[in-house]
Amino acid sequence: xxxxxxxxxxxxxxxxxxxxxxxxxxxxxxxxxxxxxxxxxxxxxxxxxxxxxxxxxxxxxxxxxxxxxxxxxxxxxxxxxxxxxxxxxxxxxxxxxxxxxxxxxxxxxxxxxxxxxxxxxxxxxxxxxxxxxxxxxxxxxxxxxxxxxxxxxxxxxxxxxxxxxxxxxxxxxxxxxxxxxxxxxxxxxxxxxxxxxxxxxxxxxxxxxxxxxxxxxxxxxxxxxxxxxxxxxxxxxxxxxxxxxxxxxxxxxxxxxxxxxxxxxxxxxxxxxxxxxxxxxxxxxxxxxxxxxxxxxxxxxxxxxxxxxxxxxxxxxxxxxxxxxxxxxxxxxxxxxxxxxxxxxxxxxxxxxxxxxxxxxxxxxxx
Amino acid sequence: xxxxxxxxxxxxxxxxxxxxxxxxxxxxxxxxxxxxxxxxxxxxxxxxxxxxxxxxxxxxxxxxxxxxxxxxxxxxxxxxxxxxxxxxxxxxxxxxxxxxxxxxxxxxxxxxxxxxxxxxxxxxxxxxxxxxxxxxxxxxxxxxxxxxxxxxxxxxxxxxxxxxxxxxxxxxxxxxxxxxxxxxxxxxxxxxxxxxxxxxxxxxxxxxxxxxxxxxxxxxxxxxxxxxxxxxxxxxxxxxxxxxxxxxxxxxxxxxxxxxxxxxxxxxxxxxxxxxxxxxxxxxxxxxxxxxxxxxxxxxxxxxxxxxxxxxxxxxxxxxxxxxxxxxxxxxxxxxxxxxxxxxxxxxxxxxxxxxxxxxxxxxxxx
Numbered sequence: 001x002x003x004x005x006x007x008x009x010x011x012x013x014x015x016x017x018x019x020x021x022x023x024x025x026x027x028x029x030x031x032x033x034x035x036x037x038x039x040x041x042x043x044x045x046x047x048x049x050x051x052x053x054x055x056x057x058x059x060x061x062x063x064x065x066x067x068x069x070x071x072x073x074x075x076x077x078x079x080x081x082x083x084x085x086x087x088x089x090x091x092x093x094x095x096x097x098x099x100x101x102x103x104x105x106x107x108x109x110x111x112x113x114x115x116x117x118x119x120x121x122x123x124x125x126x127x128x129x130x131x132x133x134x135x136x137x138x139x140x141x142x143x144x145x146x147x148x149x150x151x152x153x154x155x156x157x158x159x160x161x162x163x164x165x166x167x168x169x170x171x172x173x174x175x176x177x178x179x180x181x182x183x184x185x186x187x188x189x190x191x192x193x194x195x196x197x198x199x200x201x202x203x204x205x206x207x208x209x210x211x212x213x214x215x216x217x218x219x220x221x222x223x224x225x226x227x228x229x230x231x232x233x234x235x236x237x238x239x240x241x242x243x244x245x246x247x248x249x250x251x252x253x254x255x256x257x258x259x260x261x262x263x264x265x266x267x268x269x270x271x272x273x274x275x276x277x278x279x280x281x282x283x284x285x286x287x288x289x290x291x292x293x294x295x296x297x298x299x300x301x302x303x304x305x306x307x308x309x310x311x312x313x314x315x316x317x318x319x320x321x322x323x324x325x326x327x328x329x330x331x332x333x334x335x336x337x338x339x340x341x342x343x344x345x346x347x348x349x350x351x352x353x354x355x356x357x358x359x360x361x362x363x364x365x366x367x
Numbered sequence: 368x369x370x371x372x373x374x375x376x377x378x379x380x381x382x383x384x385x386x387x388x389x390x391x392x393x394x395x396x397x398x399x400x401x402x403x404x405x406x407x408x409x410x411x412x413x414x415x416x417x418x419x420x421x422x423x424x425x426x427x428x429x430x431x432x433x434x435x436x437x438x439x440x441x442x443x444x445x446x447x448x449x450x451x452x453x454x455x456x457x458x459x460x461x462x463x464x465x466x467x468x469x470x471x472x473x474x475x476x477x478x479x480x481x482x483x484x485x486x487x488x489x490x491x492x493x494x495x496x497x498x499x500x501x502x503x504x505x506x507x508x509x510x511x512x513x514x515x516x517x518x519x520x521x522x523x524x525x526x527x528x529x530x531x532x533x534x535x536x537x538x539x540x541x542x543x544x545x546x547x548x549x550x551x552x553x554x555x556x557x558x559x560x561x562x563x564x565x566x567x568x569x570x571x572x573x574x575x576x577x578x579x580x581x582x583x584x585x586x587x588x589x590x591x592x593x594x595x596x597x598x599x600x601x602x603x604x605x606x607x608x609x610x611x612x613x614x615x616x617x618x619x620x621x622x623x624x625x626x627x628x629x630x631x632x633x634x635x636x637x638x639x640x641x642x643x644x645x646x647x648x649x650x651x652x653x654x655x656x657x658x659x660x661x662x663x664x665x666x667x668x669x670x671x672x673x674x675x676x677x678x679x680x681x682x683x684x685x686x687x688x689x690x691x692x693x694x695x696x697x698x699x700x701x702x703x704x705x706x707x708x709x710x711x712x713x714x715x716x717x718x719x720x721x722x723x724x725x726x727x728x729x730x731x732x733x734x
Contacts, residue, residue: 181565183565183615185614194452194711194712194713195708195711195712196477196685196707196708196710196711196712197602197604197606197626197628198548198550198602198628198684198685198686199602199684199685199707199708200589200602200603200604200628201589201600201602202708205584205585205604205605207581207604207605207606207607207608207623208581208584208585208604208605209585210581210608211578211581211582211584211585212582214574214575214577214578214581215578215579215582217572217574217575217578218572218575218576218578222567222568233568235564235565235566235567235568236567237564237567237572237574237575237617238572238574238575238610238611238618239564239574239611239613239614239615239616239617239618240574240610240611240612240613240614240618241574241577241608241609241610241611241618241621242608242609243605243607243608243609244605244606244607244608244624245450245453245607246449246450246508246606246607246711247509247510247552247606247607247624247626247655248449248508248550248606248626248711249449249606249711250604250606251605251606251607251608254608256574257611257614259564259614259615261564261565261567288614317565317566318563318565318566319565341566341569343563344563
């Protein structure tokens with residue numbers, strides 16, 4: 001792995017096959033927090049294009065055409081990846097590798113294929129029929145407060161809000177995915193009274209007291225809510241549990257971390273009330289929340305995009321940054337190469353054809 | 368806290384009030400695994416007594432009178448404590464503190480008061496009417512395989528087996544407690560399938576699968592079994608639980624640690640079968656087991672001791688090392704200062720008088 005602080009940016013070739021550009025981007029390791037090297041390479045490639053004005057903020061980059069078109073759209077993607085796989089023999093790692101026409105490695109689907117499509121369009125389309133704002137950013141795969149896109153909204157809001165539509169190139173397997181589920185986390189705590197486990201009757205067992213929390217979650221049937229014609233499947237899960245301090249002490253505290261993924265028709269407040277109702281009688285603290293985004297596919301810009309690329313519209317289950325554009329009042333969809341079910345897996349991969357197809361679809365709409 | 372590897376042992380004053388000696392011992396933090404500093408201090412104090420021969424093995428110490436008396440007895444106690452309390456404002460911590468005539472701090476009852484009584488007797492009785500083997504040892508509050516007493520039995524069996532009676536100075540509030548419950552631990556594991564929590568239906572939640580384990584334990588009513596006229600109350604508890612690796616991953620593994628304290632009329636095999644029956648259908652692994660000990664108060668040495676100290680005989684609920692002496696064929700009882708119900712609590716304390724009374728009773732019998 002190159003040392004981001006001292007190495008020169010690798011020169012990226014934006015004019016070859018977009019899948020080869022994907023591989024070149026994957027070979028620059030960029031786990032969240034270490035995006036400097038890839039941001040250097042992307043910035044250098046964009047600054048070489050005279051039809052773009054380029055701004056860098058930390059490890060985020062905004063590049064804009066300025067053609068005075070009637071409409072402006074955003075194409076956005078994050079530069080970071082989740083950590084490299086730790087299982088020996090995993091192919092979803094750095095550097096990338098080809099197996100026939102399939103490209104393996106960290107970021108293959110989430111989302112260096114999408115970033116490669118952005119860069120190829122930026123290089124090729126010196127005069128698109130819509131003005132384009134290309135956005136590349138850091139820290140998407142970690143807590144929301146670190147997000148490079150959030151920082152751009154704060155520092156350079158005007159560079160984003162003059163667009164009427166945004167496409168996030170997160171993997172959708174070529175479908176157009178509208179909106180996204182929201183997500184929130186809770187800490188559900190039971191307390192008891194510590195005692196020696198040989199005289200358990202002197203204490204109160206906080207782990208036993210957590211039995212109904214787990215039972216209610218296990219028995220709960222998640223709902224599927226239809227929003228503007230798309231079906232959003234929810235989920236509600238204990239994701240972590242921890243209790244007890246020693247093998248001979250009756251535990252006086254047990255914590256269950258609960259994650260609720262909720263349809264965009266629920267507000268954060270409504271989603272919280274739903275979980276609090278289910279876990280009534282327990283000490284429930286909300287620790288984190290991000291609203292979902294309605295699909296917005298009835299907005300004119302979104303409708304024209306769906307028609308132009310000829311793709312099927314689907315709901316997005318995972319939370320993505322379309323929700324940030326939604327908050328800015330900009331309709332946004334996900335549309336990118338690769339199978340979203342492979343994201344974060346030890347076996348991440350994408351086909352040469354999928355990346356090329358995504359590029360072709362966007363070129364048809366923009367050229 | 369001093370660094371056990373480099374600090375000098377604190378000099379202990381064995382000739383002052385035994386409750387002040389208790390406080391000095393409590394001020395040397397000795398959570399299981401970190402007994403080196405207290406063992407150094409105890410060893411140094413014993414080596415200064417010319418009427419004792421002293422042996423050290425790891426952080427265990429054996430000191431013996433060699434007067435050629437007709438009878439030899441063991442006085443034994445462990446040097447370690449459970450971890451310090453974590454709740455702010457807990458008084459059962461290190462260092463100790465006095466509130467009037469009451470001494471608060473970790474180990475006040477379990478069992479630095481007992482250790483102080485051993486040391487005071489060792490210093491005072493240069494010519495007891497029975498030969499005495501004083502045993503101090505490490506790792507009592509953790510899994511049985513680490514026990515310092517077990518290690519002494521293995522390495523220096525002959526230094527223990529020439530006694531005809533043993534007294535373990537575990538807290539009994541001045542009563543003589545015969546026998547003890549057995550104890551065993553189990554790891555009960557549920558497994559599932561990891562998935563992104565936004566697409567929970569692709570996975571299987573191992574924490575949810577643990578709900579019936581906790582429910583069965585919470586609903587279970589422990590039994591009370593009568594053995595040789597004493598009533599042994601059992602208990603069965605989840606003492607630790609752990610599951611999940613991240614806030615956005617469906618957990619694929621959850622482990623519940625279960626502790627069963629069982630009457631001495633059950634064998635280890637019978638006790639294990641009882642728990643396996645209750646948790647039928649789950650992956651149950653026994654990780655630890657120690658048989659209980661029948662009271663044995665009809666043995667002549669035990670009867671003479673009970674008569675001499677004039678105390679009432681009761682059952683012992685907690686597993687104690689009397690069971691190890693029982694296995695060596697040596698009748699053994701618990702007799703020590705402090706309320707056993709306070710052991711391991713955040714509020715551990717002992718009265719000045721209780722420690723002095725225990726010392727007096729043993730002095731009457733030995734001097």
